[in-house]
Structures are given as structure tokens and as C-alpha cells.
Amino acid sequence: MRTRDVLGYSFSAIKLRKLRAGLTTLGVVIGIAAIVALLSITQGLQDTITMQLETGLATDTLIVSPGAGAFGGGQDGGGFGGGALGGADSGFRLLINDTQTINGLSTDILTSTALIQRSGYINSTENERVTTIVGVDFSEYKNIYSTTFISESGEIPDTPDNNMIIIGKRVNERQNGTVLFTAGEDVQILWTNATARPPQNESYTAHVAAVLQEVGGFAFGGPSDNNIYIPITTAQEFFNTSECETIIVKLANSDQATIDAVSKLITNEFAGEVSTISSTAVLNLLGSVFSIIELFLVGIAAISLLVAGIGIMNIMIVSLIERTREIGILKALGMKSRTVLGIFLGESVIIGVIGAVIGIALGWVLANIVATVLSSGAISIGTGGGAGPGGDLLSITPVLTPMVFLGAFGFGVGVSVIFGLYPAWRASKLKPVEALRYE
Amino acid sequence: MALIVEAVDLKKTYMLGKIPVEALRGVNLKIESGDFLAILGPSGSGKSTMLNLIGALDKPTAGTLLIDGVDVSTLNDNQLSDLRRRVGFVFQFFNLIPRLTARDNVELSLSIADIGKAERKKRAEELLETVGLKDRIKHKPAELSGGQQQRVAIARALANNPRFLLLDEPTGNIDSKTAREIMRLVKRLNTEKGVTIIMVTHDQQLAKEAKRTVQMFDGVITSDVVN
Known part of the structure; x- marks a missing residue:
């Protein structure tokens, strides 16, 4: 049987049970919409924060502050370490004229200045x-x-x-x-x-x-x-005072290798009493934090999709039992077992595809609504920091990357296929004589 | 005349729960192309089992069954499906797909055989005309009478130019007047179009319409006469 005819037949079966199929599809829609909305908002938020950070940061700078432990210092990452707080214990003080020492450490250091x-x-x-x-x-x-x-x-x-x-x-x-x-x-x-x-x-x-x-x-x-x-x-x-809080080091270039080498030189020079932060490291750290948040959110959304998948399986098993006789007829007419499998799998796939498409669209709409609400100032997130006047309003533009789009689509369809497989397999294994006898 | 069905010492035992039931206990039968055979017998005589085996819906337990010269017991699931496509099955309860129109029901049989859309449509309409349902092609089974549904089922069975038509109590579920009409149609298909007919029934009167009557009882053939 031709693929088009198989899908056509699947579709005619779905049309017969509109409400039931609709509710099953709704499950997929909700799952996919949640994933898309959460991911595109998180992505948008990350982009906004990264952009704001990049505005204030020069990528060819290193920030040296007293205190061991790094704030995502070298290439090996590291968390929010002791930083300035820890430094006070050792009695180490970063001096204004330490800039001279730093300037002499490497030719990769163009200049440094104390704050x-x-x-x-x-x-x-x-x-x-x-x-x-x-x-x-x-x-x-x-x-x-x-x-x-x-x-x-x-x-x-x-x-x-x-x-x-x-x-x-x-x-x-x-x-x-x-x-x-x-x-x-x-x-x-x-x-x-x-x-x-x-x-x-x-x-x-x-x-x-x-x-x-x-x-x-x-x-x-x-x-x-x-x-x-x-x-x-x-x-x-x-x-x-002759002490300073921070020394900004300007590098000859913004290569990770240069950043790491100079960081190491400076840290060694001050016997580990200072930490160096590169803006690149901050951005990387931010990126990894967002990855964790994303994973967490998607994990939650994926659970709802899993529930939707079980819904599909449930509905397909009910459908299979109701249509046992129909399967017997199809087999008596000479339909191959794998075509029967195709028809039932086709029904789940159609539900999955429709659910995924509507879900992506709905998720995108949701993400934009949430972003608008956030940006309109109903909830304001301060980005100013320090002792300044009130913070900035965070304006988020949700971002739907092709990865998220395809991923959500693939995930939705994949779940439908996986959960549709068992009922379809059972349908294909029915013996024609027994199926025809089924009342 | 070519031999299209040949059963030699055919046996079929199936399990009814835990009790083995010997439905066929050594059946020998030859059916030639162009024949019109009625298999007559009371319920439990094994006639429906015989029909299921000839229709490749089931496999024999022992003995050989050759359809078109091919031993059915050697065929795998796919090959059995292929064979079924060359058999036209007509059931007592019509077994049409309720959500499909008369034409779509006939087309289904053709689409299973990989026939393209345009040809399917044309052929389905021709077939429905042959069985006298030209003006009912867009009706769903629920909108058709029992006799009309059975005609659709016959049209569907004929769709892929089967080697023979298997009728399982074809008039068992319709009134006697319509039953006569159906029988006229079946006879016409046999005499005019040369379609081989194998019909299972428990109705003596109906069996007389056939060219040949095979009487079954308790899983064996007790008589085989040409009318």
C-alpha cells in the first residue's frame, strides 16, 4: 500500500474520533508549548544579559582583585569562589603601584590601571x-x-x-x-x-x-x-589609602590562551593572593549557568510530554481494541502486517505532528506574551547593581532558534512514535481469523 | 480446466480454551476454475474452517492445501497477505468499513494492491455498477440496506480480479427476496464473467443454485455431487 494511502487511511480513522484525538493532541500541544516557551524565553533572557554584560565588558581585559579563589577565573572554570571576601583574612592588600609589577610580567600585557x-x-x-x-x-x-x-x-x-x-x-x-x-x-x-x-x-x-x-x-x-x-x-x-580594590589589565588580544597565560602569571606573581576574572570567563560561566537552568526547565516540560505520550498509547490501545474487527477485515483483504503497523503508527504520528506544530506556535505566542509582560514593567528586574538609582527594566526578546524549533518538533513526533509503537505492533500481530470473529 | 484449489487429507485443530477441537479431520477436495461450489453443512461441521483455509486466513494443522498450485503451509505472513489479495472474500456480516463510502470501501481493496488513485476510482465505480449500485457510490454502509451492503462487499471482493470468490453465508443476514437477488448476481458473475465461486451455507435451497454441492459433517466431506 502506498504511503500516501496509508496516511490517508490513518487520517480517516482519526477524523472519526475527533474529540478523542483532539484531547490526545492537546496533551502533545501543552508539552511542546511548554518546552518552546521556556526555551525561547530562557534563550532571550540569556541573550539580553549577555548583551548587557558585553556592553560593560571589554573582552581583552582581565580584572585582578585581592583574594584567592576565582570567579570563573581560568579555563578550568571554577565557581564563585572566596573572591574579595576571602582575601581579607590573609592580610594581603592589592596596592595601586602593583600595576607596575603587573605591567612588567608579560609582553601580552599592554597596560594596567588600578581602581x-x-x-x-x-x-x-x-x-x-x-x-x-x-x-x-x-x-x-x-x-x-x-x-x-x-x-x-x-x-x-x-x-x-x-x-x-x-x-x-x-x-x-x-x-x-x-x-x-x-x-x-x-x-x-x-x-x-x-x-x-x-x-x-x-x-x-x-x-x-x-x-x-x-x-x-x-x-x-x-x-x-x-x-x-x-x-x-x-x-x-x-x-x-595606597590600596586598590581592582586592577584592570589590558591584554594584547582576547585569545583564551593569552587570557589563561596572563591570569596564571599574575596569580603566581601574587602567590595566589589575587584572583583574576576575564570577561570571557564570566560570559562562559553565565552560559553554563543558563544551560543548567534550561536543562532543568526542559526536564519539567518533558515530563508533561511524557504524560502526553502515555495518553497517546492509551488512546491507541483503546482504538486498537475497538477496531479489532476492522483490522481483521483489512488483513482478509490482503493488507500486510507492516501496513497495519503503518496505519496505526501513522495515527500516532499525525497526532504528534499536529500537536508539535500547534505546540510550537502556541509556545512562541506564550513566550512573547510573557516577554511583553516582563518588559512592560509589571515585573522589573534591576540590572543596575551597586548604589545607583533604580535598576533597568529587563527587556527580553524571546528567541526561537532553529535547534529549539526542530528539537521540539522532533521530540513531539518522537514521543508519539515511541508510544504509538506498541499498540501498532499489537494491531499488526492480530490473526485475521480471530480478529474477524471479534465482537 | 485449471485446478485452483486442491486439498489432500486436510486437517485443522484449534484450541477452544484448553480443549483441542478437530474442525477438519482429513478433507480431500479439488476445485476447478469456473466452478460454482456450495459447501453445505450444519454449524460445527467444519465448513467455515474450510473457507478460512481456502481464503488463506488460517493455516492447516496437517495435510496439504494447494491454492493455485502453491502449498499454503509453506507461506510466511507476507506471502499469505499476497495470496489473500487474489481471493475475494464475502462475509455473512458484510464487514464493510463503516466510516467509508461504498466507493471508498471498494477502493480500499484496490489501494491495498497498490493501485493508483485515478484507476482506483474508475474501477470502483465500474464494479459498483456491475453489482447494480451505480447510484449509491457515495453512501456509507449505514445508509445502505443489507442487500446493498452485501453488493458492495461483492464489488470489493471482485476488485482485484480474484482467482475465486469465497462467500460465507452470503444471504444469512438479509431477507429472502434480497437473498434471491444476491444469488442471481452471484450466478451471473459465474456464468457471464467466469468467476469461480465457493460458497458456504447451511441453506439447502441456496446450495441448489450452485453447480456442485459438497456436504460436510463433523469435519469430513460426506457427499460431493454435481447438481
Whole structure:
């Protein structure tokens, strides 16, 4: 019997039991829709976060901070280790002039620059904001983050006066668009020295040299919309320290091999008292975290598909029993056993294909609805971090990759085939004489 | 005349639960092409078993059964299917597929034999015309009378130009007037189209319509006469 005729016959049998077939199909639809929706949202979320991260990160940089244990440091991954917290115990301090040591380690290191970070306030006569004060060498920082450390108004000086500051976009602007400070304005910088006995409030009058363009994304060593920047020399004096929190290292290239080699050099140089983080490693770590989340979600969705598969098997066995006599007739007319198998399997496959197609479409629609709800701000997820103003709204665009599309389709049809196989096999094995006698 | 069925010491035992039932206990029978044979006997005489074996729906327990010169007991599942396609079976309860129209029921037989759509349609309509159902081709079995359903079944049985037509109590489920019409059709197929007919019945009157009557009792042939 021709394949087309076999499928046609299967279809005529399904049409006869529309409600039953419809409900069975619904099971597949729900399973596939869940898989597609979850995967495309997760993929969209991952893309959004990765993109935000990439905006704030330069792939040819390494971030060195005190403390053993790495945050996904070298190529062997590693988790969120002790990091900065663990470092305090050993008494190790990363110094500003350690940059000189680092610069001399390898020709792959183009330059390095130190960052001092404190929480503090920026005040004008009308406005006050909590912010993170970052002491940095303006010209080096500009050199490393040439695409993000750019002024929107004013100018970033290469050799700044001691009292010059640069303000991140969101420090300068409320979310409703109110501008708080302008380039050229004088402001007060405040900081509380909590380690002094008694705690000491320090302040000085600064001059806003520039306001940064919006960076977007996560600040991760790189410029952030939520920080203000002051010259490192001023920071040293103001915070009364020669230590730094972070050293940013600019590499000659962003090869994994270079990143690993330099990471190792730096870690060894400081006898394991520092950890290095490469943005690539962060992205990789993020990717693997998302893989686990995806696997978990798909696992849950797959259970619903499994239930759908059992539904198919159930319905096909019922159908087989109801149609025993019909099978006898078909065999008496000379239909081969494998054609009978084909007809019954065809019915499951048709249910699977229809279920998968509708499921994919429904899943896609669901993913978009969820994404719209998330993006519209009904649920807001802060991405700003730190002491900045309210976080960004996470805008997710669901992504349906061909892999997910084909995978979901294949999975749906595969489940139907697997669970349809047994009933079909039983149908094909019926003996014509006995089947014809069946009432 | 070519020999199309030859049974030699044919035996069939099947299990009814745990009790073996000897349905055929050594049957010898020869049927030639163009014959019209009635197998007559009370229920339990083994006539239906005989029909199932000739129709390749079942295999004999012992003895040989040659259909078209081929020993049925040597055939595998696939080969049996092929053989069944060359046999036209007409059942007492019609056994049409309820969801298919008269034409689709006839076409089903043709599509099993790998015939293409266009030819199927043409041939099915011709066959339904032959059995006098030209105006009923789009009716489903439930919309047809018993006699009409049996005509569809005959058309379906004839679809693949079978070597012979096997009729199992063909009029057992229809009224006597319609039964006569069906018998007229069967006789016409035999005399005009030369179709070999093997009919099982317990009806003496009906058996007289055949050219030859084989009487069975208790699993053996007790008489074989030409009418």
C-alpha cells in the first residue's frame, strides 16, 4: 500500500474520533508549548544579559582583585569562589603601584590601571545622590574602555586637575529624565571613613568635568552609569589609602590562551593572593549557568510530554481494541502486517505532528506574551547593581532558534512514535481469523 | 480446466480454551476454475474452517492445501497477505468499513494492491455498477440496506480480479427476496464473467443454485455431487 494511502487511511480513522484525538493532541500541544516557551524565553533572557554584560565588558581585559579563589577565573572554570571576601583574612592588600609589577610580567600585557572604590555622596545645592566613587587614571581608563568611557557633555581630561570628576549617566539623571548635575558645575563629594575612630566624615569641593554617555549593561570593572569617577591621585589622598580594590589589565588580544597565560602569571606573581576574572570567563560561566537552568526547565516540560505520550498509547490501545474487527477485515483483504503497523503508527504520528506544530506556535505566542509582560514593567528586574538609582527594566526578546524549533518538533513526533509503537505492533500481530470473529 | 484449489487429507485443530477441537479431520477436495461450489453443512461441521483455509486466513494443522498450485503451509505472513489479495472474500456480516463510502470501501481493496488513485476510482465505480449500485457510490454502509451492503462487499471482493470468490453465508443476514437477488448476481458473475465461486451455507435451497454441492459433517466431506 502506498504511503500516501496509508496516511490517508490513518487520517480517516482519526477524523472519526475527533474529540478523542483532539484531547490526545492537546496533551502533545501543552508539552511542546511548554518546552518552546521556556526555551525561547530562557534563550532571550540569556541573550539580553549577555548583551548587557558585553556592553560593560571589554573582552581583552582581565580584572585582578585581592583574594584567592576565582570567579570563573581560568579555563578550568571554577565557581564563585572566596573572591574579595576571602582575601581579607590573609592580610594581603592589592596596592595601586602593583600595576607596575603587573605591567612588567608579560609582553601580552599592554597596560594596567588600578581602581579605588568607596560608597559616598555627591551633593549640589539642590540635589544629593548616593553613588560609588571610583578613583581611576582617566587617560588609562579611557584607553582601556575606549568605547564606553566617553563623555556626553563636557570633556574627559587626560591630565585632570585634582578636583575634577566625571559623572555616570544615571547618577546625573533620574529615571524620569530630571538632570541633577551639569558639566562645569561645582559639587560636594562626601565620604564617611568608617575605619577611623570615631568614624570621620570627609568632603571636598569638586568640579564636574564631564557626564558620561549612557553605558547600559552591567558595570563589571568597566565604566558604569551609577558611578562617579575621580582622579586616582585625588582618591588616594581623599580616602587616605595606597590600596586598590581592582586592577584592570589590558591584554594584547582576547585569545583564551593569552587570557589563561596572563591570569596564571599574575596569580603566581601574587602567590595566589589575587584572583583574576576575564570577561570571557564570566560570559562562559553565565552560559553554563543558563544551560543548567534550561536543562532543568526542559526536564519539567518533558515530563508533561511524557504524560502526553502515555495518553497517546492509551488512546491507541483503546482504538486498537475497538477496531479489532476492522483490522481483521483489512488483513482478509490482503493488507500486510507492516501496513497495519503503518496505519496505526501513522495515527500516532499525525497526532504528534499536529500537536508539535500547534505546540510550537502556541509556545512562541506564550513566550512573547510573557516577554511583553516582563518588559512592560509589571515585573522589573534591576540590572543596575551597586548604589545607583533604580535598576533597568529587563527587556527580553524571546528567541526561537532553529535547534529549539526542530528539537521540539522532533521530540513531539518522537514521543508519539515511541508510544504509538506498541499498540501498532499489537494491531499488526492480530490473526485475521480471530480478529474477524471479534465482537 | 485449471485446478485452483486442491486439498489432500486436510486437517485443522484449534484450541477452544484448553480443549483441542478437530474442525477438519482429513478433507480431500479439488476445485476447478469456473466452478460454482456450495459447501453445505450444519454449524460445527467444519465448513467455515474450510473457507478460512481456502481464503488463506488460517493455516492447516496437517495435510496439504494447494491454492493455485502453491502449498499454503509453506507461506510466511507476507506471502499469505499476497495470496489473500487474489481471493475475494464475502462475509455473512458484510464487514464493510463503516466510516467509508461504498466507493471508498471498494477502493480500499484496490489501494491495498497498490493501485493508483485515478484507476482506483474508475474501477470502483465500474464494479459498483456491475453489482447494480451505480447510484449509491457515495453512501456509507449505514445508509445502505443489507442487500446493498452485501453488493458492495461483492464489488470489493471482485476488485482485484480474484482467482475465486469465497462467500460465507452470503444471504444469512438479509431477507429472502434480497437473498434471491444476491444469488442471481452471484450466478451471473459465474456464468457471464467466469468467476469461480465457493460458497458456504447451511441453506439447502441456496446450495441448489450452485453447480456442485459438497456436504460436510463433523469435519469430513460426506457427499460431493454435481447438481
